[in-house]
């Protein structure tokens with residue numbers, strides 16, 4: 029791995045064997061995250077964003093099959109972990125999760141226990157992974173609550189999650205996730221359930237924490253507006269595959285995959301779209317049991333060419349600026365964008 033590389037996924041596959049057939053939820057995903065970088069992962073519901081994140085954490089549902097590929101992590105400590113080779117729930121995987129990767133979710137109660145105070149939960153993690161004594165752990169926990177901008181951090185330590193508002197619970201979960209100073213934070217739709225004001229505050233907070241600590245973030249969302257706010261680079265997923273990756277500027281100003289363009293067209297623009305029906309992407313995401321032949325997006329693509337797009341799987345086209353797109357005609361879009 030290059031020196032700046034923190035996380036590397038190479039041709040990762042995750043399958044769900046179901047009565048109706050095999051669902052290839054993650055179908056050859058390759059992406060990387062550099063140290064200190066924020067990678068946004070976008071795509072419609074069911075595109076495989078969360079299952080890919082769970083594959084990194086070795087937290088796949090019981091009925092999932094890790095069906096191939098390589099996942100490597102090289103945290104700030106300089107060690108290298110072959111995550112794809114670690115057993116689910118093994119001591120080694122728990123150590124990586126506790127020491128090097130933090131995770132936050134849409135629903136804070138997935139991470140927080142309802143029967144322990146916020147302070148107990150953070151202190152237990154700190155004591156276990158950082159070897160601090162009780163007093164030092166409590167001081168660090170209060171410090172963490174202050175860092176996530178919780179008012180009266182000392183008193184907050186003694187609160188149970190149900191005593192906090194939604195936004196405050198989200199902050200408590202973030203404090204827990206960053207308690208051991210991870211090199212990577214995986215954020216799976218952490219602001220989706222929040223109102224816009226609280227969402228903006230949480231995004232600000234994550235940006236601040238990222239800048240202070242230099243941790244990298246994989247930020248999963250279906251919302252391009254959120255991506256514009258937080259990401260340095262973006263990977264767009266469709267039906268278990270990454271179809272485009274680019275810097276945040278290139279994604280917005282020079283998208284090369286028709287799926288990315290269609291997603292961008294469905295974003296409301298302030299002032300322009302008020303009172304007008306928004307374009308949505310035509311067609312439905314196909315049934316995961318019968319993924320279309322050729323390019324999986326071809327039945328919904330306004331640029332699809334019969335005999336090509338419905339027959340041949342598009343190769344990944346790589347551009348000089350680092351952008352890549354899995355589309356037979358990505359070169360044409362590249363020329364149009366720069367004309």
Ligand SMILES: Nc1ncnc2c1ncn2[C@@H]1O[C@H](COP(=O)(O)OP(=O)(O)OP(=O)(O)O)[C@@H](O)[C@H]1O
Pocket residue numbers: 044051053071072073074075076077078079080089091250316
């Ligand atoms: N426990 C499961 N059993 C069977 N299939 C599953 C399971 N979890 C996920 N899948 C399959 O994997 C696909 C990808 O799911 P995933 O949760 O990664 O999508 P996503 O892009 O994160 O969507 P969302 O934005 O809705 O969370 C789903 O469409 C579904 O077909």
